[in-house]
Amino acid sequence: MRKPLFCIWNNESIQLRENKRISAIQNLNLSQEKIIPVFEEATQTVANCLNISVSCLGLLLETEYQIKSVYGLSNLGLMNTIAKTRKISRDDAFATHVIDSESYLVMENTLNDSFFSRAILTQHYGIVSYLGVPLTLFNGVCIGCLEVMDTTARKFTTQEINFMVITARWCMAEYERNLLTTSNNNVAQYLNNAQHINQSSLTKKVANISPISSVIPQNNNNDQEKYIKLLSYQLLNKLTQKLSIPLTSVIGMSSVLKQEIYGKLNSKQLEYLQIIHDSGQEMVTLVNEINKLATFNAEVNLEYVPVDLENLGKQVLKSLETIAHSRDHTLILSIEPGQKVWKLDREKVKKTLYYLLITIIESSRTGSEIQVHISKKKEYLKINCRVTHPWLGEGISSEKISLYQEVLNNYYNLSLDNKLNKKTSKQNTYEYDLICLLFSGYLAHLQAGDISLQGSSESGYRFIISIPIQ
Template sequence: MVALTIIFNAKSMTYGIPSKTAASSPADDIAMRSPLSCLLGGPTSVERDRRRVDAIATLNLLSLQTIPVFDEATQTAARLLAMPISILSVMESKTQRFKSVVGLSSLGLMNPLAATRAFPRAESFCTHVIDSGKPFALEDTTTHPAFSSSLLVQQYGIQSYLGVPLITSEGCCIGTLAVMDLLPHSFTQQEIAFLELTARWAMSEFESQRMLSVISSGSHLTQSSKNSSHSISPTLSKINQIRFDLVVQLTQDLRNPLTSITGMANMLSREIYGPLSAKQQEYANIVLSSSQQLLSMVNEIVEVGDLKADNYQLELSQVDIEMVGQQAIAALESLTKQQELEVRLTVEPSSHLWTLDKRVVKQIIYHLVFSVVKMSTAGSTIRIHISRKDDNLNLSLWVSNPWLGEDLPQALINWEENSLSQSIPKKPTSNVALLADYERIEHTATLAHLDSDEVFAALATAQRVDASRQELGLLLSRHLTKMHGGEALIQGSAANGYRYIISLPAS
């Protein structure tokens, strides 16, 4: 991506990318890099605005209810950075909406900001954080030619500002966490890093609490449905509910320290608090990589739980399929490196935008690629190609190997033949382990035709039925494909190689 940046400096006005001098402070560097940038690649500003507004609506952040974790973030930032004003906000197309504020009374009794808890985006310093997705600092707005005449300076007397982005787990910048003062302030690298960490913590806590609420409500609906349609004893029902609640609680308890560990490891690896030796840097990078991998796994567990209910309603919206695919692949980056594999995604021209359920499609790609990674030989490249066919989205996956050619792993082909290609499954003949309770499934339909409760029951009791993780990934991706109204199948021949095809309806 190429960026054209117009730089304004309080002492001189230049055009281009500034060179860093010994006298410049960390805040100066950020202020010079971030504002007034025009991206010459990627989504347009209109598309970015649309995605951000959609994300805000999905998270229900335009409601008037108070969010305690946001209040804690603004109070912590104001107190520990010794700044009189702290604001956590989300940015609509033309308006900045305040979700939590501290210290607006210092701007005058019943000032318009405190009364409306909103501000025009065109006058907001935070819009530069939104546009760049990076921290933005102003040490003295009164001497800055680009901002000295702004409404915040002239009407409210703001003289210093530091803002950092609020980024969702999907990578969308929806707003900012900012601190301001009525006096000039020189921001240190440590203060900037602390505000970034606080913003990441606030978003992670908010999303995890929201997911927990959705999962808990969904579990009660599912359990109620089970009790009405099956003769389950009250004791067994209670045990199952306790198990589910325990998994949810353990996942939540695991996510909180992982977020802190990831943030601290990131700060250490960036040498914010001082230089590291080569060995210390190596260890910090290992801790950061491992914690990011664990956090990604925890997020996937929470995501799967959210999609469990049979009555799950698809949340259709226009999405960039390439971006969704890259996000799913990025979550598996540590695993692919460990397996010495590459994953390459290509998208047919004019086939980027589709009306789909973003979360479901991401999970389909994630679990399918996970399973194929586990089945593939080191040195291979897993290729994913997305195209349009008869108004349907076609996702084709295969493995390319310098010695083995282009095909699917034999274990995947065997699994397909033995468990999903027939309406009544046959006894497995390959060494790929199927479900141990085969006799129960043998007299029903194939796993592809099981209802949601049975599928997720199989997933929840993976150890008991001795099914491998990659098989469960294939089963789950197949089930989610069906949930989205699509189909999954293997096409090709032994002579020309096989392809795993997922076809989803356009809407």
């Protein structure tokens, strides 16, 4: 029995998808014949953890499926053709079906399948059981497959499938992170290529809406755009560094399970499996945000569209659920009665709130309650973000409060100066939460608004986003 296959429905032609995949492989320098340590580690890890004969990681290039890393291929016969050439026709590879569908493929016994029982891998190499999962880049392009196979029938558990999926995501994220951190020039080039590849998936512009210039002087637009892009790249670096935290949990906990210290599934194993799941989810959230930042429109000009603030707030909080849950935070949204649809630059408002909440989540004491209240004061959108703790009262430490106030004050003083070197010299030492706050504040400034920190140690502190409504 196998998991049914399907083809993703979209408006892209087959040739366009092929071109995007080949371009992505070339941009990642994966078309060259070289040993990639993280791929080797991935294939060896899944083979050992699943206790299976063969594990492969390969890429689909035009008419061939090329194997970049393999473990145990000699189990299919000494000096077999695949072992010698490290490639197989795309029509003969099971991985082709995984890549085309962008979903995992499970076969417990190929001999019982009317289609796969006639395949070369089954007839000539004796493959009976198979599990393959897609290798997907941060921009959503599927370039290859991580797969395991055996010469005997086998049933794959849900835990084993999830482990394969997480390992595939981990090894690709690790490879991309290494590529991103090689040099600043490589970062810019890679992001530009990735944005070009993924441009067809960008959100369509609202019809017949003309961009309205912000109040920032037009002669400063070049410096403003350079600065916002620089902040974007700094955030990308911080996000990729953050990937190491959940990935440590994924690898560490899987190693414990692999050693079978606890035997069959018990409470301790279930606890570790939950950690693996939550860490994988957090990794996916971070990778998705890298994808969004790479395609984020950082132009100074604003595009005003009708925005349902309640829906926007729910979307932002939903996207942060996993990160907040990992720190035992609770996110609460409220909005004042009355009109909820106002004209704003939707994407910039969304990013402004998202990264301010990231700052708050990162800096708040474990178990805090983060309250987001949306209201309208005259012609301004006001978003109040307050943190409380059930036992300690104020959720943000006093050290962080003073630091955030200093960052906001210094930023608005520096925003009057066009010398980018002076602005960015100190930012290179900022932690992740400070870069997020700076990015959020700058986006608010682009919209002719600001972010302020108000309150006291007795009454509590709150961030307030103020953005004029068109």
